[in-house]
Amino acid sequence: MTKYDVLTIGNAIVDIIARAEDDFLIENKIIKGAMNLIDADRAQFLYDRMGPAIETSGGSASNTAAGVASFGSSAAYFGKVADDQLGEIFRHDIRAQGVAFDTPPLDKTPPTARSMIFVTPDGQRSMNTYLGACVELSPEDVEEDKAANSAIIYFEGYLWDPPRAKNAIRKSAQIAHANAGKVAISLSDPFCVDRYRAEFLELMQSGTVDIVFANEEELKSLYQTSDFDTAVEALRDDTELAAITHGAQGSVIVRGDESYKIEAIEIDDLVDTTGAGDLYAAGFLHGLTRGYDLEKCGNLGSLAAGIIIQQIGPRPQVSMAQAAIDAGLESA
Amino acid sequence: MTKYDVLTIGNAIVDIIARAEDDFLIENKIIKGAMNLIDADRAQFLYDRMGPAIETSGGSASNTAAGVASFGSSAAYFGKVADDQLGEIFRHDIRAQGVAFDTPPLDKTPPTARSMIFVTPDGQRSMNTYLGACVELSPEDVEEDKAANSAIIYFEGYLWDPPRAKNAIRKSAQIAHANAGKVAISLSDPFCVDRYRAEFLELMQSGTVDIVFANEEELKSLYQTSDFDTAVEALRDDTELAAITHGAQGSVIVRGDESYKIEAIEIDDLVDTTGAGDLYAAGFLHGLTRGYDLEKCGNLGSLAAGIIIQQIGPRPQVSMAQAAIDAGLESA
Numbered sequence: 001m002t003k004y005d006v007l008t009i010g011n012a013i014v015d016i017i018a019r020a021e022d023d024f025l026i027e028n029k030i031i032k033g034a035m036n037l038i039d040a041d042r043a044q045f046l047y048d049r050m051g052p053a054i055e056t057s058g059g060s061a062s063n064t065a066a067g068v069a070s071f072g073s074s075a076a077y078f079g080k081v082a083d084d085q086l087g088e089i090f091r092h093d094i095r096a097q098g099v100a101f102d103t104p105p106l107d108k109t110p111p112t113a114r115s116m117i118f119v120t121p122d123g124q125r126s127m128n129t130y131l132g133a134c135v136e137l138s139p140e141d142v143e144e145d146k147a148a149n150s151a152i153i154y155f156e157g158y159l160w161d162p163p164r165a166k167n168a169i170r171k172s173a174q175i176a177h178a179n180a181g182k183v184a185i186s187l188s189d190p191f192c193v194d195r196y197r198a199e200f201l202e203l204m205q206s207g208t209v210d211i212v213f214a215n216e217e218e219l220k221s222l223y224q225t226s227d228f229d230t231a232v233e234a235l236r237d238d239t240e241l242a243a244i245t246h247g248a249q250g251s252v253i254v255r256g257d258e259s260y261k262i263e264a265i266e267i268d269d270l271v272d273t274t275g276a277g278d279l280y281a282a283g284f285l286h287g288l289t290r291g292y293d294l295e296k297c298g299n300l301g302s303l304a305a306g307i308i309i310q311q312i313g314p315r316p317q318v319s320m321a322q323a324a325i326d327a328g329l330e331s332a
Numbered sequence: 333m334t335k336y337d338v339l340t341i342g343n344a345i346v347d348i349i350a351r352a353e354d355d356f357l358i359e360n361k362i363i364k365g366a367m368n369l370i371d372a373d374r375a376q377f378l379y380d381r382m383g384p385a386i387e388t389s390g391g392s393a394s395n396t397a398a399g400v401a402s403f404g405s406s407a408a409y410f411g412k413v414a415d416d417q418l419g420e421i422f423r424h425d426i427r428a429q430g431v432a433f434d435t436p437p438l439d440k441t442p443p444t445a446r447s448m449i450f451v452t453p454d455g456q457r458s459m460n461t462y463l464g465a466c467v468e469l470s471p472e473d474v475e476e477d478k479a480a481n482s483a484i485i486y487f488e489g490y491l492w493d494p495p496r497a498k499n500a501i502r503k504s505a506q507i508a509h510a511n512a513g514k515v516a517i518s519l520s521d522p523f524c525v526d527r528y529r530a531e532f533l534e535l536m537q538s539g540t541v542d543i544v545f546a547n548e549e550e551l552k553s554l555y556q557t558s559d560f561d562t563a564v565e566a567l568r569d570d571t572e573l574a575a576i577t578h579g580a581q582g583s584v585i586v587r588g589d590e591s592y593k594i595e596a597i598e599i600d601d602l603v604d605t606t607g608a609g610d611l612y613a614a615g616f617l618h619g620l621t622r623g624y625d626l627e628k629c630g631n632l633g634s635l636a637a638g639i640i641i642q643q644i645g646p647r648p649q650v651s652m653a654q655a656a657i658d659a660g661l662e663s664a
Contacts, residue, residue: 016421018428019649052398052425052647055387066384085417085443089348093384096350111417312644315384317351 004100005073005289007150009165009172010061011134011158012079012103013113014086015274017125017313018053020118025126030118035127035189037161043130046116055086056313057093058115060156060188063275063314067282067304069098070320073289076100076146078168082133086112093315103141106133123270123309131162138164139171147175151289152211154281157188160196173208184211186281187218194221204238211288212239213281216246243298245280250302253294262298265306265327275314279304283320296329303327336432337405337621339482341497341504342393343466343490344411344435345445346418347606349457349645350385352450357458362450367459367521369493375462378448387418388645389425390447392488392520395607395646399614399636401430402652405621408432408478410500414465418444425647435473438465455602455641463494470496471503479507483621484543486613489520492528505540516543518613519550526553536570543620544571545613548578575630577612582634585626594630597638597659607646611636615652628661635659 025032028049038046057066059079068075077094081087083105090112094101113132117125137159147153153176159165173183185203187193193200200222203209212235214222219231228246235242236254245251253260283304287297304320311317324330357364360381370378389398391411400407409426413419415437422444426433445464449457469491479485485508491497505515517535519525525532532554535541544567546554551563560578567574568586577583585592615636619629636652643649656662 047424050424050428052389052428053421054645055421057384089385089387092379092382096382096384313386 001145001149002100003074004076004146004150005152006065006068006285007076007078007146007153008061008065009078009153009155009159009169010059011113011131011156011162012062012081012090013059013115013129013134014090015056015058015115015117015313016050016053017056017117017119017272017274018051020051020120022120025118025120030126030128031191032120032126033124034191035129035158038128038130040130043114043116043128046128050116054312055089056315057090058274058314060158060186060278061154062094063278064154064282064285065099066094066097066315067279067320068286070316071282071286071300071324072321073286076150078103078141078143080106080133080137080141081112082106082110083108084111086114087133097315100146102143106136110135117274119272119274123273125272125274135162137162137168139167142168142171142175144175147172148179150176150181152182152184152285154184154186154285156186157192157196157200160192160199170208182210183208184213184285185209186277187212187214187222190217190221193218197222201238210240212242213277214242214244215277216244219244243280243284243301245277245305251280251298253298255294258294260295260298262295262302265302267306267310269310271310272312273309275308276305278314279308279316300324300329303329333477333481334432335406336408336478336482337484338397338400338617339408339410339478339485340393340397341410341485341487341491341501342391343445343463343488343494344394344413344422345391345447345461345466346422347388347390347447347449347645348382348385349388349449349451349604349606350383352383352452354452357450357452362458362460363523364452364458365456366523367461367490370460370462372462375446375448375460378460382448386644387421388647389422390606390646392490392518392610393486394426395610396486396614396617397431398426398429398647399611399652400618402648403614403618403632403656404653405618408482410435410473410475412438412465412469412473413444414438414442415440416443418446419465432478434475438468442467449606451604451606455605457604457606467494469494469500471499474500474503474507476507479504480511482508482513484514484516484617486516486518486617488518489524489528489532492524492531502540514542515540516545516617517541518609519544519546519554522549522553525550529554533570542572544574545609546574546576547609548576551576575612575616575633577609577637583612583630585630587626590626592627592630594627594634597634599638599642601642603642604644605641607640608637610646611640611648632656632661635661
């Protein structure tokens with residue numbers, strides 16, 4: 001059986017990306033910086049108003065899997081597409097990146113999920129996601145051999161939106177823990193945290209989840225505090241290992257009594273923040289499965305996040321393995 | 333009735349773009365720099381071997397229409413997509429750019445055309461086009477009111493590949509000339525010229541076409557000569573107005589006894605040459621319909637081509653109208 005360093009589970013989405021002004025977000029009631037869940041009618045409404053776009057495979061946890069593979073670790077992915085052209089694009093891209101992806105597609109409807117992402121002049125992305133086929137992800141989609149043979153299983157908090165995906169996560173976590181694997185969650189989005197706060201806290205406090213990835217806003221939402229340090233201390237108590245990103249200020253890693261402050265990398269030009277958190281997680285998880293110290297894990301995360309925000313779209317367009325060598329973080 | 337500055341007609345294509353090494357082209361027998369026509373089996377074969385990609389609307393004449401609209405001229409387009417997800421993307425993008433596009437889509441099969449474009453480290457693009465629904469473009473798709481009310485009708489030589497599109501062109505040209513419009517051709521690709529040399533020369537010599545866009549290789553192929561100047565003089569005799577691009581060396585414009593040498597713009601970083609000729613034509617045609625002198629028309633072409641090769645994909649990601657103002661070629 002193939003061994004995977006990281007198995008990720010998430011909503012399988014094709015991103016449709018266009019630039020927009022802040023006024024457009026206001027006029028169309030799009031919450032800036034957030035993941036706005038939309039239905040099919042709203043998707044049509046917004047697409048009719050969207051400027052010319054480009055398409056790229058996306059989806060938070062799938063971006064992380066692609067990043068992990070780009071660093072040279074072995075990765076697998078569970079997620080639901082439909083048997084349509086967007087599904088074909090999604091399947092192609094993740095496999096072409098070297099990620100094992102075999103979740104059977106839905107037969108046509110609902111169609112493959114898409115997220116209309118508006119990137120404002122400040123580089124911030126505002127997502128509008130129609131979940132489509134993702135609503136059908138269920139425990140039957142958990143490939144037990146892959147789950148049992150992965151060092152880390154990582155999933156996105158967004159999976160609490162579709163109805164049965166959380167059961168797939170609980171099943172995967174059980175398999176991981178029965179096989180000495182670790183389980184990681186990304187809190188995904190502050191509004192997502194607000195929708196599922198009690199459940200996310202239960203996952204952490206019960207030990208269903210061992211590792212937590214969050215950004216500052218998500219963490220503050222989780223603990224309903226405006227004080228970052230208070231939230232970090234609460235998280236330290238609730239989980240084994242956590243990495244908290246806060247944009248240009250870098251990230252903080254906590255494990256038991258240990259704390260590490262990690263710098264963000266210098267960037268020339270902020271183009272599009274889509275995928276920043278996903279790629280931070282990719283670099284961090286790659287480092288963790290290689291057995292690097294937490295500081296290096298954090299620096300690999302910073303590197304990947306810094307690269308992805310200087311391009312359009314959330315999938316690596318350069319080799320992260322090469323970037324890690326060039327940055328002196330790994331050797332050739 | 334709406335008046336259009338430019339109506340373009342071409343193969344309606346979604347581009348699937350990935351980076352590749354030169355070795356990949358050799359291994360897979362892809363002619364570098366060319367448009368390689370492929371069938372459905374070959375499309376699957378290449379897609380299975382292609383790296384992670386991004387998708388963007390493409391198609392030579394549709395890129396030109398998008399460019400014309402981005403400059404602020406009014407544009408329309410005829411081209412055939414299928415009623416599928418890629419067709420929806422194509423329709424969205426061209427309309428969102430402000431181009432009138434109403435060609436009825438095919439009902440599902442063959443699917444919307446796609447071109448797999450491999451961009452090598454030198455920025456050169458090598459296209460592999462599956463024509464799909466484009467093969468059904470026919471004279472019935474000529475909207476006579478749009479053809480009659482366009483100052484210039486521009487079409488791509490690639491339209492000689494599908495079986496009945498040339499009849500749509502001849503019909504459109506007749507309508508244009510009956511309504512004081514001009515007709516322009518892009519020679520598209522040296523191999524395309526080789527396939528249809530006699531017919532392209534007949535179009536020019538009979539006056540079916542008034543304006544010719546070509547690059548150096550296409551022109552040499554047309555006149556079967558290795559001498560650029562010889563080819564330019566032959567072209568001068570065969571058509572009313574011509575613009576010949578030769579990459580970093582800029583372009584040459586000839587009309588009767590007049591000749592103009594136009595510089596290419598300075599670029600910082602050659603990313604992807606896809607769309608360079610299409611956008612040169614867009615800038616040139618925009619200038620022509622505004623009544624600018626030929627030198628300014630050429631400089632607008634150079635500007636648009638220079639911008640498009642510094643980004644991935646052939647559709648403008650910035651406002652060409654603003655770029656023309658910033659370059660001092662037009663006033664605000």
